[in-house]
Structure formats: structure tokens, C-alpha cells
Amino acid sequence: MSTRRRPNFVFVLTDDHASNAIGCYGSAVNATPGIDAIAAAGVRFDRALVENALCTPSRAAILTGTYSHTSSVTTLATHLTNDHETFITSLKAAGYRTAMFGKWHLGHGDRHDPVGFDHWEVLPDQGEYFDPEFYTADGPVRHEGYVTDVITERALAWMADQGDEPYCVLVWHKAPHRPWEPHPRHANLFTDPIPLPPTFYDDYDGRGTPAHHATMRIADYLTDVDLKEDPPAELGYDERARWKYQRYMQDYLRCVAAVDESVHALTDAVRDRGHADDTVTIYASDQGFYLGEHGWFDKRFMYEESLRMPLVLSYPARVPAGQQTAMLTSNVDIAQTILEFAGVDAPPGMQGASLVPMITSPDPEPVRDAHYYRFYEHDDHMHHVWAHYGIRTDRYKLIYYYADGMGLPNTGNMSYPPEWELFDLENDPHELRSVHLDRAYADIRDELTLRLWDLQHELGDTAHPRQTAPEGRTR
Template sequence: MTSTVQKTMGKQYLVLLLVIVSAISCSKPIERPNIIFIMSDDHAYQAISAYDGSLNQTPNIDRLAEEGAIFNHGFVTNSICAPSRAVMLTGKHSFVNGKIDNHSKFNWNQDNVAKQLKNSGYQTALVGKIHIPGKPQGFDYYNILPGQGHYYNPDFIENGEKKRYEGYCTTITTDIALDWLQNKRKQDKPFFLIYNQKAPHRTWMPEAKYLDLNGDKIFTPPANFFDNYEGREAAVNHEMGIFEHMDLVYDLKMVDAEIDSKYAKWGKSLYNRLTEEQKLAWDAHYNPIIEDFKAKGYEGKELALWKYNRYMHDYLASIQSVDDGVGTMLDYLEENGLSENTIVVYTSDQGFYLGEHGWFDKRFMYEESFRTPLLMKYPREIEAGTVVDELVQNLDFASTFMDYANIEIPQDVQGESFRKVVSGESDDWRDAIYYTYYENPGEHNVPRHHGIRTDKYKLIHFYHPYDVWEMYDMEKDIAEMNNIYDDPAYADVQKQMHAKLEEVREKYGDSDELDQKFISQIKKK
């Protein structure tokens, strides 16, 4: 009797075991997501309609917010092109990865997120602008712009071979990225594609079809366009004023022998790169503007406002082709059954001033430069219409992508994965972010500085070539017009912010000694 029961139970156990083994063997392994990382250059969050809508419409970039998430507090660690890209790749602050400014060297031999993904089985590609000298490492395929690249008829370097493409850079970059997806990647492997646009970087040369995008529209400048910088010594000495420093020929396309221009030679060289057919469209648009400008003879405040409007027309028109490219990419994913399992991120290498404080460019830790657009979709984990208010930085991209790819994040990576934050699984996140800027002496004369931002306050130390502090109440003064440093009403907050600054600097390994070391390096050059 006992023997019969044991045999029966043994058979049942064997059947159960076979069922389990069969289920395991038949179950499909969880697919690791594809990742498309789209980074434009100098795209201000103010010029994305998902954030604002008062300046322009970007329906395709907006799709990422509608179908996924929009980050209201996305920031950079160093608001300048090449260092920002190095931070994105390495997940480490500039003073750790070595790329502190646009001129310092970058060691491609160090680890980066593309290497990590490639080593774990991803196929990797880099297309468009990277602005970091040297042969890119970690990519199975690359086709990149040398340096800043050109808007029209750009050169590209494809796996070491340089060649010129006739046409418009933004469209060409999109075409190259799509060609890699369609024809060059291995269909049985997950992929990581970095797809970077040159636009809307200075000198804002729109595609021919968008030259007349906004017609005769007059843009209203920000309320602080005529800022006098009272109480802000660092801002007083800037060299990025639309009125004072934006060049009529180089920046605003007024290519005419009668118009005075400091950088006329550069402006004419950009024009001369156009084909004869491209020049016809260009001249048809700009020649009437040139003649009208000469006839009006603008001066003073009127000239400042005229420059601002010409800047806005060209800058916003340059963005429209970027938005087209995003739409083309999203359509491709949907048409090829890739949308559900592909993470798509859109961001910029930093923010940009669109007339705030009377400026163009970036570099300062003030909000429009420090803050960057960030939108992301991944249907498998991110609910459509998600809004993220946590303080996220470009420092966090590498960790986040490795997390999604199920890769153990190296201990020396300083960024944190925001995967659980954006999915809503966790609200455990940092309470302060850290910023550094080093390129002084340099273009636009922005002093070296570092600082921290919390959800309510910002503390900045401009330490070279002078020594001044600034603090702002970001709830009451988002435009940063009132420096409250040493204001008795904020004495306790100031003390807390200093303590937090020291805590964050220690956490990331920064110090006054490192600051002085980098200053000495510049002096030697």
C-alpha cells in the first residue's frame, strides 16, 4: 500500500516537474529594450510647445510627452557643448571625466555607456554631432560631424572616412540614422542609437522650406530683456548680449558690404558654402530683409528689438527641421513594430537664452541655460502623460540606460538611474543637484563658477576671475533678478545652502584644490 502511494506521488511529482520545465523552456525571454537617444544642440525648453507653446509648435517632440513623460526639472552639470556630451556618455562630472571645457582633451579610453551596452550584447551607433575630438569608442558604427559641422552641405566622418553630403544637415542626419536602423543593424540584437542634431546651434541657418516659417510675426521679448544686472556682478561683465554682441552678418545673415560687421568674413564663408540653387532661396528670403534694415537705420532700443526678432525667426525655424526628424523616427518605429519595446529620449546638450536677461548662448547657472528639455517614452513602463518634477541631470542618462538594459552599474558612475522615478515605482530621489563651469578665459566672458540647486533655492559661487556669491529664491524669483545672498531674511536658508553645497561637493569628489588646478592649466596654455 505504502509502495503504491509512493509510486503514485512520484509520478505526480514527475509530471509537475515536466510541466514546470516545459513552461520555462517555452516562455519567451524578456526582451531588453532598444534605446534611441536624441540630443539637439542648444535647444531651449522654452522653444518646445509641450513646455510652453507661446514661441513655436513642435508637434513631434510633443508626442514624447503625450505618449510618455515630460521632465519639468531636467538640468545639466556643465552648460557647454562638449563637456555636456562627455557627462552624458560617462555618467561622471566634468572634473572626473576630464572634459571640463570645449578645449580640454577627452580620454576616449575611459569607460562609457556605449561600451557597457555593446559589451552586454547591444549593437551601438553614433550619428550626427558629438563635438568631442578623437575616434569614438563603444560604437559598432559612427557617422559624425567633424567639430561643429555645417548646416548646408556638411561633411561627415563615417567610420573614419570623411565625405561631403549635399543638402541640409538636420535632414541628412535623420536620413543617416534611419539608414542604419533599416540597413546596417543586426535585426536579432537590441540596439543603442545616439542620434544627435547640430541644430539649433549658432548661427541658426534654417532649412530652405522653413525660411518664411513665421512670416512677419513680431515676437515679444522676455520681461527682463533690458536687464540692468543690478546686484549681479557676474552678469554685468557678460559678452552674450543680443544688442551688443550678436553680429549682423555672422549671426543674422545680413551679408552686405554696407553693413558693419566684426565677423563678416565668417558670415560670408557660410553663405559661400551654399550651392547656386540654395543661394536663390536664401537670397529671396534675406535680401528684402537686408534692404529694409538699411532703409530703416535702427539704433538703440529699436535695434536691440530688431535683432531679437531676427534671432527668434532663424532660431525657431531651425528647430522645425529637428521636429520633423523626430516625427520621422517615431513613425519608423511604429511602422516596423518597434515602438513598444524602444525607449526614445529627446533632450538638448544644455538650455539656451532666448532673450532672457537680454542674452543668447548659455554657460551661466541661471535657469534658462542650466535647465534643459527632457522628454521620454517607453510604453512598457512609462504611462502616457507622465509628469516628472524630480531634479534629474544629464549625469543620470548612463545609469538609467544601463538599468533598463539590466547591466550592473559600475561603482564609479556618479549618476543615478531614474527608471523607477519615471515609472512611478519610487519617489526616493536626490534633494539637490550640482553644477560646474570652467571655460574662462573664453568666449562670452562667463566667470568660472559652481553651485547647487534644490527645489526651492539656488546658490552660486563665482570664484574666478573674482569672488562673489549669489543666491535665489526659485519659487518667488524664477527669473533670477533679485540676488538674496546676505539678505538677513534668508540667513538660515543661506547657512543651510552652504552646508548642502559642501556636502554635495564632497559626495562627488570636487574641491577648491581641483578648481585651482584647472585654473593653473589654463594659465599655462
């Protein structure tokens, strides 16, 4: 019998932080020593994929260990009801102290407020970057300061008050979400030209209608609020696009700099209390993000940049340091992983897999050979990404845009036939050429199509009932 104490959990989640802006994932644009230190002390997941690349659904998937069709949290307008079991309710029932600080974005009020927490302080919806208001069990409270700092300070104060009982604290930042408002202390960072990603000038040739139809292009769709100043009037189209990219990335990366400081402060506090070995420290983002790849900002698509979430974890007592794994993992796996580390049984309805064997065994096995994705918000008025679902294996990705028969408001209410895309990620890692109609891939395509339907059936998704994003609910 092990006499090891049950671990503490410090789980930092950010909003829209792309792997391409994290040092240990090979960032060409910034450094994140705080986050990198977690990976160095533990494991970096290189194919951690989300089942729905949008804030609210991904948060529900992380908490409940279920897919969007099971939690019924499919869009930004569908909130988590508090009758769901989560890894928090399981930890609390097992004697853990639990707390939540920061961005919840899963609804408010009697049916949606956080449950299973001894203490919670959450931002209303997206929250504000400066002097943010928080909802608490005792009503709203406003704190002066910068949101990333305030969330960190509130969490540190709660952690310092804990005794010998194990605890789990969620430090869920708003940053680096749009509109990317950094703290003034970081205003001098990233003033040198930031390199462009190789697909910045992508014209979407080789893909179906949806990539052409989306309105996420940096050159055309960043707003005055996003950019905070006007481009110089004399710039031509391409020069203006590069100017906007630079402006966007400066603020985005400055917001990330504050996040990395937060991670430093939290891991320092754990170490200073002598709890480093017995603490599971997790850093993740609710999904990936486009940092100019394909010319875009934002997320939503099943393409790699938004499908892939950064996920690093350390637990020195049990997880060997310095690991990287390219095995397929999902945001629905996080809940069961936490519960297994805590020695707590997962509720039977959870649909992921514990990743503990994968990262503690000398001879790890994959937990799945295919990942299921579904994005439900069809053609919202700000981003115009079509609803789609698909399957990703180690090498291939098959996507089905199920826009058949749907009215598309900005194209004269026309209906479109469904469209497919198939990518060979080994030969085409940037997903620039769909091979769905390529005869050489016919067998792969047919095999993956069947596997997609099977996976949908196994997971209990009843495929595509129409879902549209209500106006005004776009992020």
C-alpha cells in the same frame, strides 16, 4: 521572469535647444508636435539640470554618467579620452548593436574617436549646416544636403538594416547651434513678430558683477554672421535690439523646425516597424539656452534657462504615458537610466542615479535633494562668463563665482574678489534679485553653503583649480 525583449534605444540629442522653444514645455514662440508626442507617450522632466552648461562637457557627462571633474572634460578644449566607460560601451558588451550619427564634439583621433559603436559618422567639431563632412572609421565622407536631414537619413538607413538584436542609435544633431542656418524650405516660418520674454530688458540690477560683465546681450553682441543681414539704419538702440531678437529667433526656430521633422521621421520609422512599445525614445538637448531672457543669447550661466535641459522620454512597455515630474534630475543620470532599462549593470564609477524607479513607480521617490553645478571656462574672449559653481535645491540656488586672484584680460588684468548669489526661486523665478546679503535669508544661506561644500566633497570635486579657455575655443 519577464520574457519582454530588451528595448531598442533611439536617443535624439540637440545642441542648445531651450525648453522655451518646445511646445510641451509651454513655448510661447513655436510648436514642436514631434517632440511633444514623445512627452505625451511617456514623461516630461521639468527639472532636468546639467552639471556644466557647455556642449563638450555635457556630452561627456551624458555618455559617461559622471561629472566634469571626474571625466576631466571640463571645457571645450578638454576632450573625452576613449578609455572611459560609457553607457554605449556597456550596451555593446551586453550584445547591443550601437551607432552614432551627428555631432560628437568630444575630440578626434586615436584617443578621442567614438568607441563602443558598431558604426559611427560624426561631424568634425561643430560641423557645417550644408553639405556636411563626417568623420567615419574609414575616413572622411561628405554628404550633400542639410545637416539635420542628412543625420536623420543616415540614422534611418542604419536602423532599417538592423535585425532582431536590440540596438541603440544616437542621433545627435548640430542644430540649433549658432550660427543658426535654417533650410530654405523653412524660410517662410516665423515671419510674424515673435513675443519678447519678460526679462528681455533686464539691466542685471540685483545680481553680482558676472551678469554685468558677460558679453551675450542680443542688443550688443550678435555678429553679422549670426544676423546675416544688417539692421535698418534708422532704428534706435531699443528698436535695433528688438529687430535683432526677431532675426535671431527666426533662424533659431527654423532650425528647430527641421529637428522636429527629424523626430517625427524617427518615431514614425520605429512605429512602422512595430517596435514602438519596445523602444525607449529620448529627446534632450545638451543644455538650455537664452532666447532673449535677461537680454541674452547663449548659455554657460547656472541661471535656469541654461541650467535646465529639455528631457522627454517614452517607453510604452514600461513607462506610463502623460507623466510630468518636477523632481531634480541631472544629465549624469541618463547613462544609468538607459542601462537599467536595458537590464545591464552600470559601471561602478558612474555618479548619477537611474531614473527608472521615478518614472515607473506609482509612488516615486526623488533621486537627490540637491544638484551640483560647475562651469570651468573662465572669461573666454567671446562670452566673458566667469567660472562658477553652485547648488540648486527645489527652492533655492546658491552660486559662487570663484574669480579670486584671476586675471581678467578685458578689465586691465584686474583681480576680483569672489562673489556669491543666492536666489529664492519660489519668490523670484526669473532670478532677478540675489538675497545673499539679505538677513532674512542668513540661515538658508549658511545651510546651503555647507551643503555645497559637502556635495562637492561627496562627488570628489577638489574645488577651484584655475581653468581658462584658450583663445579660439569658445563654443
